[in-house]
Amino acid sequence: MIAAPIPANDRQRLDALLSYKVLDTEAENDFDDITKLAAEICESPISIITLLDEQRQWFKSCIGLDITESPRETSFCGHVVANPTENLIVEDVKDDIRFHDNPFVTEGVIGAYAGIPIVNPEGFALGALCVIDDKAKKLEPFQIKALEKLANQVTKLLELRRNNYKLTESHNALSQRYKDLEQFSHVVSHDIKSPLNNIMQLSEFFTDMYGQSLDENGRQMIGYIGQSAKELKSLVDGILEHYKYDTLDVTQREKIRYKEFVEYIVNLLNVKGDFEFIYPDEKSRFWSNKMALGQVLYNLIANAIKYNDKEKGIVEIGCDLKGDEVILFVKDNGPGIPESQFKKIFEIFGTLGTTDRSGNKGTGIGLSTVSKLIQKLGGRIEVESELGHGSTFKVYLKK
Missing domain, CATH: 3.30.565.10 (Histidine kinase-like ATPase, C-terminal domain)
Known part of the structure; x- marks a missing residue:
């Protein structure tokens, strides 16, 4: 058995894979529909959407096998990812030096393999859509073409998932910022209104009690204090009113x-x-x-x-x-x-x-x-x- 080489850009590829937040998630009908269709088109008992993690290949959808992951070093998918510009079609794995003694081959699970790379818009190979037979088999050109189209659909589903996640993340961040701003406005407004009322009352009291003792400039200054306090109170009331109606x-x-x-x-x-x-x-x-x-x-x-x-x-x-x-x-x-x-x-x-x-x-x-x-x-x-x-x-x- 020959393990697949690690791509030079594997670190960036893994970062891209993680950005989809898809590893170890529950089964989803949209992905399962693709593997079912791939199995039917190719008349194969096994069909898998596999994503290549750092140490394992993980199955987002799997028809015909009762496992959810396997080691990367024994994966056929690793060879697809290592050469993402080509499909990996092996009609008889026993005749291929890379796979003839692979555990999946010696145990009779894989006799023929067809893997189509799942490549994202940035050019990173995330994994493969594959169909597997327990005996040697040759796929027709139209079947391979259909697999390519289905692999593209997997990419689109992953992109949709990532975009939805980003939107949700942005929405949650904006919601939290809004809550913080709303709380801040209420706290500040409450803390400001009390001393403002005191300033307004004191300026009126000072004018009534001592206004006659002040010259014109003094009375104007007291008036400015009271007027400024009223304007600021009006602003604070407006802020409270503005945010009150959000809910x-x-x-x-x-x-x-x-x-x-x-x-x-x-x-x-x-x-x-x-x-x-x-x-x-x-x-x-x-x-x-x-x-x-x-x-x-x-x-x-x-x-x-x-x-x-x-x-x-x-x-x-x-x-x-x-x-x-x-x-x-x-x-x-x-x-x-x-x-x-x-x-x-x-x-x-x-x-x-x-x-x-x-x-x-x-x-x-x-x-x-x-x-x-x-x-x-x-x-x-x-x-x-x-x-x-x-x-x-x-x-x-x-x-």
């Missing part, structure tokens, strides 16, 4: 009576100043997740109010039912948004750098939360705007 189950839907729903949201906003609201038609009704949709509309309507620069603000909230879509819109007569900023406003912390009617700067979290919720609802959001005349935010949802 929201939006599959629970209920009937939305849109006009009533919108009126309820506007009342929650406690609008101050001269505003005219144009409400949707009484008949506008559809199904959606009430909590998610409510937060979307709350943010859009709140922005239409807060950033309106006109003496009299006009906010129109409408609904169009077209085909299988519900199109909701919030239109205002505010300052408008430059088209170059359309994408930025939906990014977290993306702001236009402007202040609202009360002189406060936005956090850049509200519209990012809106975009996230709409995606969870399976919809999309678009914006149209004309500088100096206002903006329209359109939300497209499936009925």
Whole structure:
């Protein structure tokens, strides 16, 4: 018996094999179907998908033998891997000096062998698809051709397995990063909110108690402290709000009576100043997740109010039912948004750098939360705007 030579690139080949995470796994129908088909086509009692490990050949699928592995030094597969550009066809193993005294031959298991290399896209021979007879036998050309095609299918199954593993690994890593980030945001937000509230209360107390003793600069500084604390608290609240909805189950839907729903949201906003609201038609009704949709509309309507620069603000909230879509819109007569900023406003912390009617700067979290919720609802959001005349935010949802 002559053992197969070890390929010069065997270390890299083994690394490639290990990357598939397939060794010592349970039987799978997809691989078993290939060995069954190979045995039927070649009319052979034994068919194996064998993968060559460092010290053994391991059988991913085996028809006709009651073992799952054997030593590498006695393997026929080792010879296939050593010369991966050619098939190994041995019609009578007793006449081949490499195999005539192999234990599988002397014990009457192998009389004829046909092995097709399983080569991955990087060119590494991982193993072989083989058929075995206990007596000498010659395969027809069409049978060898069929084995080659089946070996290619084995490669594709292995590639699919590796790609799925990589996707799962990436998904798990991203999920863990998200959990870490979410936990961090909650811890930081909680730890920041308490001292922020203290700063805000102390600045108000200091102004009330000692404001008359300070000059104008002193009162301005105290005012800056209080205002900065309020802005930071608003940012922290926005972060908490942004991540709170990540775990929201939006599959629970209920009937939305849109006009009533919108009126309820506007009342929650406690609008101050001269505003005219144009409400949707009484008949506008559809199904959606009430909590998610409510937060979307709350943010859009709140922005239409807060950033309106006109003496009299006009906010129109409408609904169009077209085909299988519900199109909701919030239109205002505010300052408008430059088209170059359309994408930025939906990014977290993306702001236009402007202040609202009360002189406060936005956090850049509200519209990012809106975009996230709409995606969870399976919809999309678009914006149209004309500088100096206002903006329209359109939300497209499936009925």
